Amino acid sequence: MGPQRVLVVDDEPGIRKVLRAYLEREGFLVDEASDGTSALTFFEHGPGAATVAATPVAVLLDIGLPDLDGLEVLRRLRAAGDVYVLLVTARAEEVDRLVGLGLGADDYVTKPFSPREVVARVRAVLRRPRLPADEPAVLAFDGLTVDEQRREVVRDGAQVRLSALEFDLLLLLARHPRQVFSRRQVLEQVWGPGHVGDERVVDVHVRSLRHRLGDDADDPRYIGTVRGVGYRFLGGAS
Structure with a gap:
């Protein structure tokens, strides 16, 4: 299997730059979006071509985006499929409330964060075990x-x-x-x-x-x- 693709959605260029550097160092392909509309468009068309290979396996999604907020983007992503989504929030106390809303995020990262921890979280969601072939389908x-x-x-x-x-x-x-x-x-x-x-x-x-x-x-x-x-x-x- 080739490199896996991650989409980083954040309106702060510095954060996107740091996350890109750490993710690429770990062998991921990284694409960026600065707002919710761009992120959703990316899923419709990919980075220049609508191909399966271009589809991200995971999305790092900031909640505080300038147009559509991250929660609305998450709702639309969930309506379209089950890509792994890690929400990024600025307040630790929000996490319990967000999960309680049943929005379907796979993990939550709180700012300020360690880029190494973010990479570890991405790797963790991607290596969740699936049923062995001999188990009932x-x-x-x-x-x-x-x-x-x-x-x-x-x-x-x-x-x-x-x-x-x-x-x-x-x-x-x-x-x-x-x-x-x-x-x-x-x-x-x-x-x-x-x-x-x-x-x-x-x-x-x-x-x-x-x-x-x-x-x-x-x-x-x-x-x-x-x-x-x-x-x-x-x-x-x-």
């Missing part, structure tokens, strides 16, 4: 199906749109019904080994996943909480 439970190959989830006959991270989180739990996963185990298997960050990020993503599945934390149908430990999938195979 479709997992079926009470009212819920998880199609690994198509990366689709259907609940009670209606399709549920998840971010790439939310899908991987659900897939991990659904593959092992009743098994309890600690937050650290979830981070290592979904975010990737060596993930740098607070384990509580697992909690906010579980809340977002539950919201999308219409699951009630107090009376869960699919994802149960094991207090002081972590989470487990409750659905029995149909």
